[in-house]
Amino acid sequence: MAINELRCITTFVRTAELGSISKAAESQEISQQAASKALAQLEQHLGVRLFHRTTRSVSLTEEGQRFLEATQPSLVALQQALQSARSTKEEIAGPLRILAPRTVVQSLLGPVLDEYCRLYPEVVPDMQLDDRIGNWVEDRIDVAFRLGNPPQEGVIARVLLPLQLIICAAPSYIRRYGVPRSLADLNSHRCSAFRRATDSRLAPWRVQVGDSIQDHHVRPSFSTNDEAFELRATLAGEIVAQLAGSTAAQHIRAGRLVPLLIDHMTDHYNLYIYYGSRTGQPARVRSFIDLVVERLHDNPDFIFTREELAAFQSRGIGKIRR
Numbered sequence: 001m002a003i004n005e006l007r008c009i010t011t012f013v014r015t016a017e018l019g020s021i022s023k024a025a026e027s028q029e030i031s032q033q034a035a036s037k038a039l040a041q042l043e044q045h046l047g048v049r050l051f052h053r054t055t056r057s058v059s060l061t062e063e064g065q066r067f068l069e070a071t072q073p074s075l076v077a078l079q080q081a082l083q084s085a086r087s088t089k090e091e092i093a094g095p096l097r098i099l100a101p102r103t104v105v106q107s108l109l110g111p112v113l114d115e116y117c118r119l120y121p122e123v124v125p126d127m128q129l130d131d132r133i134g135n136w137v138e139d140r141i142d143v144a145f146r147l148g149n150p151p152q153e154g155v156i157a158r159v160l161l162p163l164q165l166i167i168c169a170a171p172s173y174i175r176r177y178g179v180p181r182s183l184a185d186l187n188s189h190r191c192s193a194f195r196r197a198t199d200s201r202l203a204p205w206r207v208q209v210g211d212s213i214q215d216h217h218v219r220p221s222f223s224t225n226d227e228a229f230e231l232r233a234t235l236a237g238e239i240v241a242q243l244a245g246s247t248a249a250q251h252i253r254a255g256r257l258v259p260l261l262i263d264h265m266t267d268h269y270n271l272y273i274y275y276g277s278r279t280g281q282p283a284r285v286r287s288f289i290d291l292v293v294e295r296l297h298d299n300p301d302f303i304f305t306r307e308e309l310a311a312f313q314s315r316g317i318g319k320i321r322r
Contacts, residue, residue: 003220004140006043007038007041008039008041008042008045009042009071009075010049010075011028011029011035011038011039012038012039012042012050012064012068013068013069013071013072013075013112014027014028014056015039015058016060016072018174018257019059020058021036022283030255039051040094046067048063049063050063050067051064058155059238072221074305079247081202084206084221085295091122091282091284092122092287093122093123094123094282094284095115095125096124096125096126096142096143096284096285096288097141097142097143098113098141098142098143098145099127099128099130099141099143099144099145100127100128100129100144100145100289101147102130102227103147103181103227103244104145104163104246104277105127105129106227106228107244107246107249107250107272107302108246108296109292109313112291112292112295112296113127113196116288116291119291120266120287123288135245142284143273143274143275143288143289143292144273144274145160145273145274146270146272146274147163147200147270147271147272148269148270150203155274156274156275157274158273158293159270159271159272160270160271160272160273160292160297161271161296161297161298161299161302161303162268162270162271162300162303163244163246163267163270163271164244164265164303165205165206165242165243165244165265165266165267165269166242166244166248166252166259166262166265166309167205167207167241167260167264167265168234168238168240168242168248168252168258168259168260169237169238169257169258169260170234170235170236170237170240170256170257170258171237171255171258171316171319172236173190173234173237173238173239173240174258174316174317174320175320177189177190177321179260179317180240180261182261182313183207183209183216183261183264186218186240187219189240190222190239191218191220191239191240191241192218192221192222192223192224192230192233192234192240192241192242193205193218193222194221194224194227194242197208197225202220202223204216205218205242206266207242207261207264207266208266209264213266213268216235216318218270221239222238222239227243227244227247231251231302233311235251235256235257245267245302245303245304246271246302247307249301249302249304250301251313252304253312255315255316257311257316258312258313258317259304259309259316259317262309262313265306265309275289
């Protein structure tokens, strides 16, 4: 007959320590009948008698004493391991493995991660920047971020915010080269094209044309696979670029960039946070997810209404003409 060896051994050790089956049962929150049955099953399983029993007390046999000496240290170590695992779950410390695409870290996740590290200095973030779509389980990722479509099945995905794609240029560029009035006008402007990390090809701009989203291929005067470098060249007045709203927002609001061709702005991409089931998650993971959602979910600092973009466009071009 199969027995629950851990339950039986625990009952045996508790009975030996407390000198009573009833006290052993009470310490485990089981009935005295269940405790007696566990001891009987263990003796039958081992083929030896472990206790001398009377109506008032129990005492170890010679075989029982030897079995206690062999099992008690291991049981204590196991209980300590279980307690350590439980306390670790609630302790905000240890490694935190994060996977994110390179194109959102500085403008969006960087400030959140800085705040998290100040709040929980015992956590050790392991930030992996990779534009590929990896295997979340095999890579042992705690929390990941992704642009575009929802991530793979088997994980929880939550939309943080829409990612707007805004065509923009610095005031110094507009003073030198003028304002493009249509997508066709871009052929005579110095445009930037982003080189995809997946295949090293130049990505077309994704633009809104009427009710549809279309690819618009520009003739690049500049290309890079690094968003920060593209932003630098745009702020320097060297190029017109299509930038993520999360990257361009602070510069548009400060007047360092002017949004252009705003009728062609798209917001069909989303930024997702994804993770495994919240059940059993360590506190360090839960607290990071909660902070990210609190700081980024539909944050108006990174999202424009079309009316806002129109106002910034009008204001920026108006200042240049004065």
